[in-house]
Amino acid sequence: MKIKQGKMRILLACADESLLKQTKRLMQASNELELVGCTSNGTKAWEMIRQKTPDMVVLDTDLPYADGFAVASWMRQNKMWDTSIILLSSFIGGQTYVECSLLHINVLLRKPICADALYERIKLAVTCTSRGDTVEQRLAQILRELGMREQTIGYQCALLTVCLYRETNGASITKIIYHSVAQQLNSDNNDAGLTNDGDEIMPMAFPTASGDPKLCGGIWGFGVFDNGDEAKVKAAKTFIEFIAADPDQVKDSVLASTYFPVRASVGDIYADNAIMSEYTKFMAYLGDYYQITPGWATARTEWWNMLQRVGTGEDVATSVATFVQNANAAAAAEA
Numbered sequence: 001m002k003i004k005q006g007k008m009r010i011l012l013a014c015a016d017e018s019l020l021k022q023t024k025r026l027m028q029a030s031n032e033l034e035l036v037g038c039t040s041n042g043t044k045a046w047e048m049i050r051q052k053t054p055d056m057v058v059l060d061t062d063l064p065y066a067d068g069f070a071v072a073s074w075m076r077q078n079k080m081w082d083t084s085i086i087l088l089s090s091f092i093g094g095q096t097y098v099e100c101s102l103l104h105i106n107v108l109l110r111k112p113i114c115a116d117a118l119y120e121r122i123k124l125a126v127t128c129t130s131r132g133d134t135v136e137q138r139l140a141q142i143l144r145e146l147g148m149r150e151q152t153i154g155y156q157c158a159l160l161t162v163c164l165y166r167e168t169n170g171a172s173i174t175k176i177i178y179h180s181v182a183q184q185l186n187s188d189n190n191d192a193g194l195t196n197d198g199d200e201i202m203p204m205a206f207p208t209a210s211g212d213p214k215l216c217g218g219i220w221g222f223g224v225f226d227n228g229d230e231a232k233v234k235a236a237k238t239f240i241e242f243i244a245a246d247p248d249q250v251k252d253s254v255l256a257s258t259y260f261p262v263r264a265s266v267g268d269i270y271a272d273n274a275i276m277s278e279y280t281k282f283m284a285y286l287g288d289y290y291q292i293t294p295g296w297a298t299a300r301t302e303w304w305n306m307l308q309r310v311g312t313g314e315d316v317a318t319s320v321a322t323f324v325q326n327a328n329a330a331a332a333a334e335a
Helices: 017-028 042-052 068-077 094-102 115-131 135-145 153-167 173-185 230-245 250-257 274-285 296-311 316-334
Strands: 008-013 033-039 056-060 084-089 107-110
Touching: 008 017, 008 042, 008 115, 017 033, 017 115, 033 042, 033 115, 042 056, 042 068, 056 068, 056 115, 068 084, 084 115, 107 115, 115 296, 230 250, 296 316
Parallel strands: 008 033, 008 056, 056 084, 084 107
Antiparallel strands: none
16 A cells, blocks of 8 residues: 555545535545545445545445445455545444455444544544554554553454454454464463363353243344346345255355354254354254344444444443433333
């Protein structure tokens, strides 16, 4: 990446018109940044990027006509490696991290996000880009600014997780990276399934008042984006049917995901894996996924709003009280 001299030229592409306008106003008042364009249309964003060649682009995964991932993909396919990308996404999970890694996304931010917070993250990204810092250097600086000392386990764990993620090309965080971090930071080098004193760690379900153990279940699957190309949509559906329903393939597909099959007909795919076989016993206790809890959508949004308010200096007790009030009201309304 080239180290930029002078003002950074920024282009904003956000689906949220309110966020777009507020962030635009903050950037126009800045002496450090030059706003070269803004839009809420993915296709138009790509046209503006080609015409104006900004130094940094803010992309939203919810952009209409062409989402943030599509625009980022077009940029990289056209060799626009010197343009930094900040991606806004409502969902951040394993697959999102993998796609961001493949597209060399510089910063991934969770939505909803307020204009002030977005503006501050843009400025931080500009500072890091201008210095030519690596991801690890930027993270180390952020951890130090948070007051974490280099000798602490938390500091080392955060840096090691990022390094392992990059080295394994976005491997499963919970199944591979966390296991590796636990082993590397274990003071007496015991196996990850043992405590430092050598005692075995036993998995267990959450106890309940009724005495029946319960767990929060989650079902993961596939989606097909309708891009208007019927042939591609049909091919995508055929591919999904093959990896999810073909009797000779489905076991390998589930094994590759490191999760568990939802159909008993798939069989015991982890018979040769002692640890995963233990977790298989929990399947009988799985309950509803937390996202169908009454008021969940509002509570999730209010949670991130609370964190942003705390991060910008609001009293913690006040922020928490606001979150609890709004979340409980939403739950009561949908109960």
